[in-house]
Amino acid sequence: MSEETVVTPLPYSDVLPGAVLAEETDLDGTSLVVAADKLPELARHLRDVEGLDLLSNLTAVDYFGYKGRTAEDRFEVVYHLFSTEKGGGPTVLRVRLPENNPVLPTLVDVYRGADLQEREAYDLFGIRFLGHPALRRILLWEGFHGHPMRKDWQEPYYEAESKPFKSRHPDGNYAWAEDRNPWGSNVQYPDGFDPLTWQEPVSQIPLQSHAGNGASGMLKTDRLIVNMGPQHPSTHGVFRMIVELEGETIMALEPEMGYLHRNHEKIGERNTYLMNMPYTDRLDYISSMSNNLAYAIAVEKLLGEEYAPTERAEYIRVIMAELTRIVNHLFSVGTFLNDLGAFFTPLLYAVRERELILDMFEAVSGSRMMCNYLRFGGVARDLPDGWLEQCKDLVFKRLPGKIEELTTYLTGNEILQERCIGVGYLSPQDAINLSCTGPQLRGSGVAYDIRRAEPYSIYDRFEFDIAAFNGCDVYSRFLVRMEEMRQSVRILEQALKQIPEGPIQSPKGQGSYVVRPPVGTVYGRIESPKGELGFYLVSDGSGNPFRYRVRPPSYINLNALGPMSIGNKVADCVIILGGIDIVLGEVDR
Amino acid sequence: MSKAGDFVKGAGQIAGAMGVTLKHLTKKPLTVEYPDEPAAVFPRYRGRHMLRRYDAAPGAELGLERCIGCCLCEAACPTGAILVEAAENDPADPHSPGERYAKTYEVNLLRCVFCGDCEEACPTEAVVLTQAFPVPEQDRRSFILVKDQLLEPPESNIVIRPEQ
Ligand code: SF4
Ligand code: SF4
Numbered sequence: 001m002s003e004e005t006v007v008t009p010l011p012y013s014d015v016l017p018g019a020v021l022a023e024e025t026d027l028d029g030t031s032l033v034v035a036a037d038k039l040p041e042l043a044r045h046l047r048d049v050e051g052l053d054l055l056s057n058l059t060a061v062d063y064f065g066y067k068g069r070t071a072e073d074r075f076e077v078v079y080h081l082f083s084t085e086k087g088g089g090p091t092v093l094r095v096r097l098p099e100n101n102p103v104l105p106t107l108v109d110v111y112r113g114a115d116l117q118e119r120e121a122y123d124l125f126g127i128r129f130l131g132h133p134a135l136r137r138i139l140l141w142e143g144f145h146g147h148p149m150r151k152d153w154q155e156p157y158y159e160a161e162s163k164p165f166k167s168r169h170p171d172g173n174y175a176w177a178e179d180r181n182p183w184g185s186n187v188q189y190p191d192g193f194d195p196l197t198w199q200e201p202v203s204q205i206p207l208q209s210h211a212g213n214g215a216s217g218m219l220k221t222d223r224l225i226v227n228m229g230p231q232h233p234s235t236h237g238v239f240r241m242i243v244e245l246e247g248e249t250i251m252a253l254e255p256e257m258g259y260l261h262r263n264h265e266k267i268g269e270r271n272t273y274l275m276n277m278p279y280t281d282r283l284d285y286i287s288s289m290s291n292n293l294a295y296a297i298a299v300e301k302l303l304g305e306e307y308a309p310t311e312r313a314e315y316i317r318v319i320m321a322e323l324t325r326i327v328n329h330l331f332s333v334g335t336f337l338n339d340l341g342a343f344f345t346p347l348l349y350a351v352r353e354r355e356l357i358l359d360m361f362e363a364v365s366g367s368r369m370m371c372n373y374l375r376f377g378g379v380a381r382d383l384p385d386g387w388l389e390q391c392k393d394l395v396f397k398r399l400p401g402k403i404e405e406l407t408t409y410l411t412g413n414e415i416l417q418e419r420c421i422g423v424g425y426l427s428p429q430d431a432i433n434l435s436c437t438g439p440q441l442r443g444s445g446v447a448y449d450i451r452r453a454e455p456y457s458i459y460d461r462f463e464f465d466i467a468a469f470n471g472c473d474v475y476s477r478f479l480v481r482m483e484e485m486r487q488s489v490r491i492l493e494q495a496l497k498q499i500p501e502g503p504i505q506s507p508k509g510q511g512s513y514v515v516r517p518p519v520g521t522v523y524g525r526i527e528s529p530k531g532e533l534g535f536y537l538v539s540d541g542s543g544n545p546f547r548y549r550v551r552p553p554s555y556i557n558l559n560a561l562g563p564m565s566i567g568n569k570v571a572d573c574v575i576i577l578g579g580i581d582i583v584l585g586e587v588d589r
Numbered sequence: 590m591s592k593a594g595d596f597v598k599g600a601g602q603i604a605g606a607m608g609v610t611l612k613h614l615t616k617k618p619l620t621v622e623y624p625d626e627p628a629a630v631f632p633r634y635r636g637r638h639m640l641r642r643y644d645a646a647p648g649a650e651l652g653l654e655r656c657i658g659c660c661l662c663e664a665a666c667p668t669g670a671i672l673v674e675a676a677e678n679d680p681a682d683p684h685s686p687g688e689r690y691a692k693t694y695e696v697n698l699l700r701c702v703f704c705g706d707c708e709e710a711c712p713t714e715a716v717v718l719t720q721a722f723p724v725p726e727q728d729r730r731s732f733i734l735v736k737d738q739l740l741e742p743p744e745s746n747i748v749i750r751p752e753q
Binding site for chain 2: 172367
């Protein structure tokens, strides 16, 4: 390089010298390599001065065996920061950590929403976050040996690094995995761990100082710890809330999850890129088309221009994504009413409309819930004849009336208002700080919708309003969902009118079963019905993703469950949870 | 508002809600009593697999098998549910028009997630997902469909809807 090269100073070197070590260019923008000890300071500066108030994605990558990486920078913790005010793309921070001592300071003090994601990174990668208030395993239990997302960790039924697994068919026969590794020798415990004498650690819920024993001045009551779940009808799956009560008032609440954990991300690394498509259906199984869309968008970013979807495919995708949003909100509103005690009648009214939309999905993709419909560069098959007419009938004639019917009987309902208004208060600042997205965030009055903030696909062509209500309570979240259904119908009306004829697959994407994207990383995200659904992918140039990370909205929205519930009655934590709208397939992955 | 006003308003709301309920009394239910009544599925529905044959030549009872034992479906399957073993065709009595055919073809329905990727990968349109619902079985072995079973069109109590 010649000597005249102007050395541009590294970003933020004037305010925090030495914080940013390098600036790197990646497939989808630049990122900053940050010194671990300066990270909280830099994050605070970015939050307060630069307005990057939303820590959306926090994850780790194990670069073991990656070209150009050594033991010195084996681990990397990646942060994606966004601004809810200005919108736009992410500011990406990377912290590189050595193999022998992967420790860095926590960001919980700056962004409280880092809590669950840091625990997950600790659980799956063994990266320790100094200063985290309760750095314990979250998806796995304490008797689990090792950190499964590390590249050198192998499961007891380990078969091969990537599919197809030849070991499944030795000598042309099926082999059941458990026969190969009989019961009893497939479990390893950490050193010094004895499953027979092990006791679950006493919950570490911090006691709230503002309300002591009998503080109400009325009856003297003892504090009581109650486990709600894992088998509890209100938890929408296998999910546990450890609730500390005084009388009926919640003093502290801690979510406990992982019962459905299957290490989706490790499975994703063993799959080829396309093989992951049916797996994404099973994350949030109420809205599989949205999951497909988020994954396809991330991989298309990785693959580049040639795989850009065709016009018709884009329209089909938007139609499917918005139908999915209606399906999801119908279901979420219905089950929410169940939680309120309106047992199943409203749900069945909602589910009836959902059935009709699922019929549309079945006609197109061949499956009602596990659609597996999108492909890189387009969609799997064109719409069948007459589908558009049917869909127009549904969207123009039936759905608006049905949504209004639900509104008439629910929104103004006195019992619903009594139970919901003022319950589960979450201020806008807290909602952002706790990394909430989706209806949870917009129910606190923050009009942040990725379809507007960082438009993907062709959402910039449609007219619609962001549904936001500033009651900051469960009722507002309910209203957001009702309003979003109306807005989805609006988008659908436009898309169904404008959809052009043409190919449904980019020429390059046609029949490409094995894609080998260039080396690099991307983060693709969409506004899924539950919030920001993102996929963070690291490619090493092979046919399998090197790292496949899902940013699950319902998992991260659970950050707010504890803060929202404190001070409410125990019966209300059921509807607060219902208001978050979680799906355990996505929470536990 | 007065007590009487409350009462009237409440009664009105209840009557309205009951009206919606009663309106549905006269409507036909959306559910069907499967398996006594046939379930309606769309032509693209992804159900149990089948291996297709070509149309029978004049005089012959059965057509040739489409499958040429190329193993592409096995490679495309995300769950490792398919097993194909290929063998050379006997030119005097071929199983398939190509040089090779599938000696063994098995689908493990316990692993299969009915994603349809095998169907998409097949170059000869041999393996397809029919609209039939897979039947429950008593033991795990029976969930492995072997080639003879796959060559038979499956039976299921379904009606196929017109494409809209
Ligand atoms: S449908 Fe999917 S999972 Fe089942 S055998 Fe075919 S490729 Fe495999
Ligand atoms: S079914 Fe199709 S893809 Fe599979 S081995 Fe036969 S010809 Fe190949």
